[in-house]
Amino acid sequence: MNIINVLDNGYVRLVDHMGSDLSIVNAARVSYAKESKEFSDRDARLIQFLAREGHTSPFRHAVLQFEIYAPLMVARQWWKYIIGSAHYEGTGDSLEAWNESSRRYVTEDPTFYIPSSTEWRSKPKNSKQGSGDIISWELGEVYTKKLMEYIEIGMKNYEAALESGICAEQARLFLPSYGMYVRWYWTASLQSVSHFLNQRLAHDAQLEIQEYAKVIMSLCREYYPNALEELISTK
CATH class of the missing domain: 1.10.20 (Histone, subunit A)
Incomplete structure:
Protein backbone atom coordinates (compact mmCIF):
# COMPACT_ATOMS: atom_id res chain seq x y z
CA MET A 1 0.00 0.00 0.00
CA ASN A 2 1.40 3.42 -1.00
CA ILE A 3 0.93 5.19 2.34
CA ILE A 4 3.38 7.52 4.08
CA ASN A 5 2.96 9.07 7.53
CA VAL A 6 3.22 12.85 7.93
CA LEU A 7 3.45 15.03 11.07
CA ASP A 8 2.29 13.32 14.28
CA ASN A 9 -0.90 11.58 13.12
CA GLY A 10 -1.32 12.43 9.44
CA TYR A 11 -0.67 10.44 6.28
CA VAL A 12 -0.90 10.46 2.48
CA ARG A 13 -2.05 7.38 0.58
CA LEU A 14 -1.86 6.96 -3.17
CA VAL A 15 -5.22 5.35 -3.91
CA ASP A 16 -4.99 5.11 -7.69
CA HIS A 17 -3.24 6.54 -10.71
CA MET A 18 -3.68 6.60 -14.48
CA GLY A 19 -0.94 6.85 -17.05
CA SER A 20 2.83 7.19 -17.08
CA ASP A 21 5.54 9.20 -18.77
CA LEU A 22 4.71 7.19 -21.88
CA SER A 23 1.06 8.29 -21.71
CA ILE A 24 2.19 11.91 -21.78
CA VAL A 25 4.32 11.63 -24.90
CA ASN A 26 1.68 9.59 -26.70
CA ALA A 27 -0.92 12.23 -25.92
CA ALA A 28 1.40 14.79 -27.51
CA ARG A 29 2.18 12.64 -30.57
CA VAL A 30 -1.42 11.83 -31.42
CA SER A 31 -1.49 15.10 -33.40
CA TYR A 32 0.79 13.34 -35.90
CA ALA A 33 -0.88 9.93 -35.52
CA LYS A 34 2.31 8.62 -33.87
CA GLU A 35 2.72 6.40 -30.82
CA SER A 36 5.63 5.10 -28.74
CA LYS A 37 5.47 1.53 -27.50
CA GLU A 38 8.34 1.84 -25.03
CA PHE A 39 9.74 4.95 -23.35
CA SER A 40 13.03 6.06 -24.90
CA ASP A 41 15.55 8.91 -24.73
CA ARG A 42 13.64 10.48 -27.59
CA ASP A 43 10.52 10.49 -25.42
CA ALA A 44 12.44 12.05 -22.54
CA ARG A 45 13.54 14.88 -24.85
CA LEU A 46 9.92 15.39 -25.93
CA ILE A 47 8.85 15.76 -22.29
CA GLN A 48 11.63 18.30 -21.80
CA PHE A 49 10.36 20.23 -24.81
CA LEU A 50 6.72 20.14 -23.70
CA ALA A 51 7.55 21.40 -20.20
CA ARG A 52 10.01 24.04 -21.41
CA GLU A 53 7.65 25.48 -24.04
CA GLY A 54 4.55 25.39 -21.83
CA HIS A 55 2.66 22.78 -23.85
CA THR A 56 0.69 21.63 -20.84
CA SER A 57 -2.27 19.61 -22.13
CA PRO A 58 -0.37 16.28 -22.50
CA PHE A 59 0.40 16.36 -18.76
CA ARG A 60 -3.31 16.38 -18.02
CA HIS A 61 -3.65 12.85 -19.43
CA ALA A 62 -1.94 11.50 -16.31
CA VAL A 63 -4.15 11.50 -13.20
CA LEU A 64 -3.57 10.66 -9.54
CA GLN A 65 -5.94 10.02 -6.65
CA PHE A 66 -4.80 10.48 -3.05
CA GLU A 67 -6.34 9.97 0.37
CA ILE A 68 -4.99 12.62 2.74
CA TYR A 69 -5.30 13.01 6.50
CA ALA A 70 -4.08 16.40 7.65
CA PRO A 71 -4.84 19.24 10.07
CA LEU A 72 -7.57 21.60 8.89
CA MET A 73 -5.05 24.44 8.54
CA VAL A 74 -3.26 22.35 5.89
CA ALA A 75 -6.48 21.22 4.21
CA ARG A 76 -7.77 24.75 3.73
CA GLN A 77 -4.53 25.86 2.08
CA TRP A 78 -4.73 22.82 -0.17
CA TRP A 79 -8.35 23.57 -1.06
CA LYS A 80 -7.29 26.75 -2.87
CA TYR A 81 -5.95 24.57 -5.69
CA ILE A 82 -9.38 23.05 -6.24
CA ILE A 83 -11.04 26.46 -6.44
CA GLY A 84 -8.40 27.78 -8.81
CA SER A 85 -7.91 24.72 -11.01
CA ALA A 86 -10.44 25.74 -13.66
CA HIS A 87 -9.36 29.39 -13.66
CA TYR A 88 -5.59 29.36 -13.20
CA GLU A 89 -4.08 30.86 -16.33
CA GLY A 90 -2.14 28.28 -18.27
CA THR A 91 -3.55 25.11 -16.70
CA GLY A 92 -7.01 24.84 -18.19
CA ASP A 93 -7.46 22.03 -15.69
CA SER A 94 -11.04 21.47 -14.58
CA LEU A 95 -10.60 17.80 -13.74
CA GLU A 96 -9.78 18.13 -10.05
CA ALA A 97 -12.04 16.55 -7.45
CA TRP A 98 -12.17 16.84 -3.65
CA ASN A 99 -14.37 14.83 -1.31
CA GLU A 100 -13.93 15.37 2.43
CA SER A 101 -15.25 13.61 5.51
CA SER A 102 -17.83 15.62 7.43
CA ARG A 103 -18.57 15.86 11.11
CA ARG A 104 -22.20 16.27 10.22
CA TYR A 105 -22.10 12.49 9.77
CA VAL A 106 -18.84 11.23 11.29
CA THR A 107 -18.52 11.17 15.09
CA GLU A 108 -15.32 9.13 15.40
CA ASP A 109 -12.92 10.41 18.03
CA PRO A 110 -11.36 13.65 16.77
CA THR A 111 -7.59 13.73 16.34
CA PHE A 112 -5.60 16.94 16.71
CA TYR A 113 -2.20 18.11 15.55
CA GLY A 179 -5.50 21.65 14.43
CA MET A 180 -8.20 19.02 13.96
CA TYR A 181 -7.37 16.32 11.42
CA VAL A 182 -9.68 15.90 8.44
CA ARG A 183 -9.65 13.22 5.76
CA TRP A 184 -10.26 13.74 2.06
CA TYR A 185 -9.78 12.31 -1.42
CA TRP A 186 -7.95 14.50 -3.93
CA THR A 187 -7.96 13.57 -7.61
CA ALA A 188 -5.96 15.76 -9.99
CA SER A 189 -3.99 15.71 -13.22
CA LEU A 190 -0.22 15.54 -13.09
CA GLN A 191 -0.07 19.13 -14.31
CA SER A 192 -2.23 20.32 -11.43
CA VAL A 193 -0.27 18.25 -8.91
CA SER A 194 2.94 19.79 -10.27
CA HIS A 195 1.52 23.30 -9.84
CA PHE A 196 0.73 22.45 -6.21
CA LEU A 197 4.22 21.04 -5.67
CA ASN A 198 6.00 24.03 -7.19
CA GLN A 199 4.25 26.35 -4.75
CA ARG A 200 4.18 24.19 -1.63
CA LEU A 201 7.72 22.86 -1.85
CA ALA A 202 8.99 26.43 -1.93
CA HIS A 203 11.04 27.56 1.07
CA ASP A 204 8.47 30.18 2.08
CA ALA A 205 5.49 27.77 2.14
CA GLN A 206 4.04 26.84 5.52
CA LEU A 207 6.25 24.12 6.97
CA GLU A 208 3.42 21.69 7.67
CA ILE A 209 2.13 21.72 4.08
CA GLN A 210 5.71 21.44 2.83
CA GLU A 211 5.90 18.10 4.64
CA TYR A 212 2.81 16.87 2.79
CA ALA A 213 4.12 18.18 -0.54
CA LYS A 214 7.35 16.19 -0.08
CA VAL A 215 5.33 13.02 0.37
CA ILE A 216 3.14 13.77 -2.67
CA MET A 217 6.33 14.28 -4.67
CA SER A 218 7.83 10.97 -3.56
CA LEU A 219 4.64 9.05 -4.42
CA CYS A 220 4.37 10.66 -7.86
CA ARG A 221 8.02 10.16 -8.80
CA GLU A 222 7.64 6.37 -9.05
CA TYR A 223 5.19 6.70 -11.95
CA TYR A 224 6.20 9.95 -13.67
CA PRO A 225 9.95 10.40 -13.06
CA ASN A 226 10.77 12.22 -16.30
CA ALA A 227 7.74 14.51 -16.22
CA LEU A 228 8.34 15.54 -12.63
CA GLU A 229 11.99 16.24 -13.31
CA GLU A 230 10.94 18.80 -15.94
CA LEU A 231 7.81 20.19 -14.28
CA ILE A 232 9.06 20.80 -10.75
CA SER A 233 11.25 23.84 -10.42
CA THR A 234 11.75 23.35 -6.65
CA LYS A 235 13.63 20.04 -6.40
Whole structure:
Protein backbone atom coordinates (compact mmCIF):
# COMPACT_ATOMS: atom_id res chain seq x y z
CA MET A 1 0.00 0.00 0.00
CA ASN A 2 1.40 3.42 -1.00
CA ILE A 3 0.93 5.19 2.34
CA ILE A 4 3.38 7.52 4.08
CA ASN A 5 2.96 9.07 7.53
CA VAL A 6 3.22 12.85 7.93
CA LEU A 7 3.45 15.03 11.07
CA ASP A 8 2.29 13.32 14.28
CA ASN A 9 -0.90 11.58 13.12
CA GLY A 10 -1.32 12.43 9.44
CA TYR A 11 -0.67 10.44 6.28
CA VAL A 12 -0.90 10.46 2.48
CA ARG A 13 -2.05 7.38 0.58
CA LEU A 14 -1.86 6.96 -3.17
CA VAL A 15 -5.22 5.35 -3.91
CA ASP A 16 -4.99 5.11 -7.69
CA HIS A 17 -3.24 6.54 -10.71
CA MET A 18 -3.68 6.60 -14.48
CA GLY A 19 -0.94 6.85 -17.05
CA SER A 20 2.83 7.19 -17.08
CA ASP A 21 5.54 9.20 -18.77
CA LEU A 22 4.71 7.19 -21.88
CA SER A 23 1.06 8.29 -21.71
CA ILE A 24 2.19 11.91 -21.78
CA VAL A 25 4.32 11.63 -24.90
CA ASN A 26 1.68 9.59 -26.70
CA ALA A 27 -0.92 12.23 -25.92
CA ALA A 28 1.40 14.79 -27.51
CA ARG A 29 2.18 12.64 -30.57
CA VAL A 30 -1.42 11.83 -31.42
CA SER A 31 -1.49 15.10 -33.40
CA TYR A 32 0.79 13.34 -35.90
CA ALA A 33 -0.88 9.93 -35.52
CA LYS A 34 2.31 8.62 -33.87
CA GLU A 35 2.72 6.40 -30.82
CA SER A 36 5.63 5.10 -28.74
CA LYS A 37 5.47 1.53 -27.50
CA GLU A 38 8.34 1.84 -25.03
CA PHE A 39 9.74 4.95 -23.35
CA SER A 40 13.03 6.06 -24.90
CA ASP A 41 15.55 8.91 -24.73
CA ARG A 42 13.64 10.48 -27.59
CA ASP A 43 10.52 10.49 -25.42
CA ALA A 44 12.44 12.05 -22.54
CA ARG A 45 13.54 14.88 -24.85
CA LEU A 46 9.92 15.39 -25.93
CA ILE A 47 8.85 15.76 -22.29
CA GLN A 48 11.63 18.30 -21.80
CA PHE A 49 10.36 20.23 -24.81
CA LEU A 50 6.72 20.14 -23.70
CA ALA A 51 7.55 21.40 -20.20
CA ARG A 52 10.01 24.04 -21.41
CA GLU A 53 7.65 25.48 -24.04
CA GLY A 54 4.55 25.39 -21.83
CA HIS A 55 2.66 22.78 -23.85
CA THR A 56 0.69 21.63 -20.84
CA SER A 57 -2.27 19.61 -22.13
CA PRO A 58 -0.37 16.28 -22.50
CA PHE A 59 0.40 16.36 -18.76
CA ARG A 60 -3.31 16.38 -18.02
CA HIS A 61 -3.65 12.85 -19.43
CA ALA A 62 -1.94 11.50 -16.31
CA VAL A 63 -4.15 11.50 -13.20
CA LEU A 64 -3.57 10.66 -9.54
CA GLN A 65 -5.94 10.02 -6.65
CA PHE A 66 -4.80 10.48 -3.05
CA GLU A 67 -6.34 9.97 0.37
CA ILE A 68 -4.99 12.62 2.74
CA TYR A 69 -5.30 13.01 6.50
CA ALA A 70 -4.08 16.40 7.65
CA PRO A 71 -4.84 19.24 10.07
CA LEU A 72 -7.57 21.60 8.89
CA MET A 73 -5.05 24.44 8.54
CA VAL A 74 -3.26 22.35 5.89
CA ALA A 75 -6.48 21.22 4.21
CA ARG A 76 -7.77 24.75 3.73
CA GLN A 77 -4.53 25.86 2.08
CA TRP A 78 -4.73 22.82 -0.17
CA TRP A 79 -8.35 23.57 -1.06
CA LYS A 80 -7.29 26.75 -2.87
CA TYR A 81 -5.95 24.57 -5.69
CA ILE A 82 -9.38 23.05 -6.24
CA ILE A 83 -11.04 26.46 -6.44
CA GLY A 84 -8.40 27.78 -8.81
CA SER A 85 -7.91 24.72 -11.01
CA ALA A 86 -10.44 25.74 -13.66
CA HIS A 87 -9.36 29.39 -13.66
CA TYR A 88 -5.59 29.36 -13.20
CA GLU A 89 -4.08 30.86 -16.33
CA GLY A 90 -2.14 28.28 -18.27
CA THR A 91 -3.55 25.11 -16.70
CA GLY A 92 -7.01 24.84 -18.19
CA ASP A 93 -7.46 22.03 -15.69
CA SER A 94 -11.04 21.47 -14.58
CA LEU A 95 -10.60 17.80 -13.74
CA GLU A 96 -9.78 18.13 -10.05
CA ALA A 97 -12.04 16.55 -7.45
CA TRP A 98 -12.17 16.84 -3.65
CA ASN A 99 -14.37 14.83 -1.31
CA GLU A 100 -13.93 15.37 2.43
CA SER A 101 -15.25 13.61 5.51
CA SER A 102 -17.83 15.62 7.43
CA ARG A 103 -18.57 15.86 11.11
CA ARG A 104 -22.20 16.27 10.22
CA TYR A 105 -22.10 12.49 9.77
CA VAL A 106 -18.84 11.23 11.29
CA THR A 107 -18.52 11.17 15.09
CA GLU A 108 -15.32 9.13 15.40
CA ASP A 109 -12.92 10.41 18.03
CA PRO A 110 -11.36 13.65 16.77
CA THR A 111 -7.59 13.73 16.34
CA PHE A 112 -5.60 16.94 16.71
CA TYR A 113 -2.20 18.11 15.55
CA ILE A 114 -0.19 19.09 18.63
CA PRO A 115 3.32 20.46 17.99
CA SER A 116 5.89 19.22 20.46
CA SER A 117 7.84 21.62 22.62
CA THR A 118 10.62 21.68 19.99
CA GLU A 119 8.34 22.43 17.03
CA TRP A 120 6.91 25.88 17.81
CA ARG A 121 8.28 28.55 15.50
CA SER A 122 8.77 32.29 15.97
CA LYS A 123 7.12 34.91 13.79
CA PRO A 124 9.16 35.94 10.72
CA LYS A 125 11.33 39.02 10.86
CA ASN A 126 10.65 40.41 7.40
CA SER A 127 7.22 39.13 6.41
CA LYS A 128 3.60 39.24 7.58
CA GLN A 129 3.18 35.53 6.94
CA GLY A 130 5.20 32.37 7.38
CA SER A 131 7.43 31.65 10.34
CA GLY A 132 10.95 32.06 11.65
CA ASP A 133 13.28 29.97 13.76
CA ILE A 134 12.31 27.42 16.40
CA ILE A 135 11.56 29.10 19.72
CA SER A 136 13.14 27.97 22.99
CA TRP A 137 12.21 24.57 24.36
CA GLU A 138 10.93 26.16 27.58
CA LEU A 139 8.48 28.44 25.77
CA GLY A 140 7.46 25.62 23.45
CA GLU A 141 6.65 23.46 26.47
CA VAL A 142 4.34 26.17 27.79
CA TYR A 143 2.37 26.41 24.55
CA THR A 144 2.18 22.68 23.93
CA LYS A 145 0.58 22.40 27.36
CA LYS A 146 -1.78 25.33 26.68
CA LEU A 147 -2.90 23.77 23.39
CA MET A 148 -3.55 20.40 25.03
CA GLU A 149 -5.64 22.08 27.72
CA TYR A 150 -7.60 24.00 25.10
CA ILE A 151 -8.32 20.83 23.15
CA GLU A 152 -9.40 19.01 26.31
CA ILE A 153 -11.95 21.72 27.12
CA GLY A 154 -13.34 21.65 23.60
CA MET A 155 -13.59 17.86 23.60
CA LYS A 156 -15.47 17.83 26.90
CA ASN A 157 -17.98 20.38 25.61
CA TYR A 158 -18.35 18.48 22.32
CA GLU A 159 -19.00 15.17 24.03
CA ALA A 160 -21.40 16.78 26.52
CA ALA A 161 -23.38 18.33 23.69
CA LEU A 162 -23.69 14.97 21.91
CA GLU A 163 -24.75 13.26 25.14
CA SER A 164 -27.37 15.96 25.68
CA GLY A 165 -28.90 15.20 22.31
CA ILE A 166 -27.42 18.09 20.31
CA CYS A 167 -27.00 17.12 16.66
CA ALA A 168 -23.46 16.36 15.47
CA GLU A 169 -23.45 19.21 12.94
CA GLN A 170 -23.89 21.73 15.77
CA ALA A 171 -21.94 19.91 18.49
CA ARG A 172 -18.84 20.16 16.30
CA LEU A 173 -18.80 23.92 16.95
CA PHE A 174 -17.09 23.15 20.25
CA LEU A 175 -14.15 21.40 18.61
CA PRO A 176 -10.94 23.42 18.19
CA SER A 177 -10.84 23.54 14.42
CA TYR A 178 -7.50 24.49 12.88
CA GLY A 179 -5.50 21.65 14.43
CA MET A 180 -8.20 19.02 13.96
CA TYR A 181 -7.37 16.32 11.42
CA VAL A 182 -9.68 15.90 8.44
CA ARG A 183 -9.65 13.22 5.76
CA TRP A 184 -10.26 13.74 2.06
CA TYR A 185 -9.78 12.31 -1.42
CA TRP A 186 -7.95 14.50 -3.93
CA THR A 187 -7.96 13.57 -7.61
CA ALA A 188 -5.96 15.76 -9.99
CA SER A 189 -3.99 15.71 -13.22
CA LEU A 190 -0.22 15.54 -13.09
CA GLN A 191 -0.07 19.13 -14.31
CA SER A 192 -2.23 20.32 -11.43
CA VAL A 193 -0.27 18.25 -8.91
CA SER A 194 2.94 19.79 -10.27
CA HIS A 195 1.52 23.30 -9.84
CA PHE A 196 0.73 22.45 -6.21
CA LEU A 197 4.22 21.04 -5.67
CA ASN A 198 6.00 24.03 -7.19
CA GLN A 199 4.25 26.35 -4.75
CA ARG A 200 4.18 24.19 -1.63
CA LEU A 201 7.72 22.86 -1.85
CA ALA A 202 8.99 26.43 -1.93
CA HIS A 203 11.04 27.56 1.07
CA ASP A 204 8.47 30.18 2.08
CA ALA A 205 5.49 27.77 2.14
CA GLN A 206 4.04 26.84 5.52
CA LEU A 207 6.25 24.12 6.97
CA GLU A 208 3.42 21.69 7.67
CA ILE A 209 2.13 21.72 4.08
CA GLN A 210 5.71 21.44 2.83
CA GLU A 211 5.90 18.10 4.64
CA TYR A 212 2.81 16.87 2.79
CA ALA A 213 4.12 18.18 -0.54
CA LYS A 214 7.35 16.19 -0.08
CA VAL A 215 5.33 13.02 0.37
CA ILE A 216 3.14 13.77 -2.67
CA MET A 217 6.33 14.28 -4.67
CA SER A 218 7.83 10.97 -3.56
CA LEU A 219 4.64 9.05 -4.42
CA CYS A 220 4.37 10.66 -7.86
CA ARG A 221 8.02 10.16 -8.80
CA GLU A 222 7.64 6.37 -9.05
CA TYR A 223 5.19 6.70 -11.95
CA TYR A 224 6.20 9.95 -13.67
CA PRO A 225 9.95 10.40 -13.06
CA ASN A 226 10.77 12.22 -16.30
CA ALA A 227 7.74 14.51 -16.22
CA LEU A 228 8.34 15.54 -12.63
CA GLU A 229 11.99 16.24 -13.31
CA GLU A 230 10.94 18.80 -15.94
CA LEU A 231 7.81 20.19 -14.28
CA ILE A 232 9.06 20.80 -10.75
CA SER A 233 11.25 23.84 -10.42
CA THR A 234 11.75 23.35 -6.65
CA LYS A 235 13.63 20.04 -6.40
